[in-house]
Amino acid sequence: RKEVEQDPGPFNVPEGATVAFNCTYSNSASQSFFWYRQDCRKEPKLLMSVYSSGNEDGRFTAQLNRASQYISLLIRDSKLSDSATYLCVVNPPGGGNKLTFGTGTQLKVEL
Amino acid sequence: DTAVSQTPKYLVTQMGNDKSIKCEQNLGHDTMYWYKQDSKKFLKIMFSYNNKELIINETVPNRFSPKSPDKAHLNLHINSLELGDSAVYFCASRELGSYNEQFFGPGTRLTVL
Numbered sequence: 001r002k003e004v005e006q007d008p009g010p011f012n013v014p015e016g017a018t019v020a021f022n023c024t025y026s027n028s029a030s031q032s033f034f035w036y037r038q039d040c041r042k043e044p045k046l047l048m049s050v051y052s053s054g055n056e057d058g059r060f061t062a063q064l065n066r067a068s069q070y071i072s073l074l075i076r077d078s079k080l081s082d083s084a085t086y087l088c089v090v091n092p093p094g095g096g097n098k099l100t101f102g103t104g105t106q107l108k109v110e111l
Numbered sequence: 112d113t114a115v116s117q118t119p120k121y122l123v124t125q126m127g128n129d130k131s132i133k134c135e136q137n138l139g140h141d142t143m144y145w146y147k148q149d150s151k152k153f154l155k156i157m158f159s160y161n162n163k164e165l166i167i168n169e170t171v172p173n174r175f176s177p178k179s180p181d182k183a184h185l186n187l188h189i190n191s192l193e194l195g196d197s198a199v200y201f202c203a204s205r206e207l208g209s210y211n212e213q214f215f216g217p218g219t220r221l222t223v224l
Contacts, residue, residue: 031209049210091209
């Protein structure tokens, strides 16, 4: 089983739609979790951290389910500018140096 | 000011050549990384340095040799380039701590002909 697994997509959605991505991780002792965003031919950038209680930042909501070992990202009222690849990132036990990246889920928001 | 910078941005070279990519961060972070992103977009860690000391080496061929002259710089030298080395190489830095953000450089697109 891969350390971090994501559906590669693409998810093609109309502008204004709500879309959700899930990501599963294999190490139950993983400490911290993130969603990064990567635009075409650009570097990954932090979108949001994912806390145990769940957290929201504007149109974006992230949730963590430790029992089932998955994290999710919900995007409401999708904009054209949300089109990108969303990378699920997991920090191993101990908050060590190594962040493990998923292969990413591609989102395309269309008119 | 650019937080993590890399040079060059593009690198086109012949098989068998030796090339270097340079990386600098001005964030004061102790930890720096090299990642390789292949054509399938998978971002794979290659190396990590903490305060000039190598702490992660992910079974990368020894043709790849990282060098950290100080904690703000982490360079990557590649000997005897092969076709399969073609990829985008990202440098990154981070301050240790569970929820600290990792900052990436803009990437170096390497094409081996």
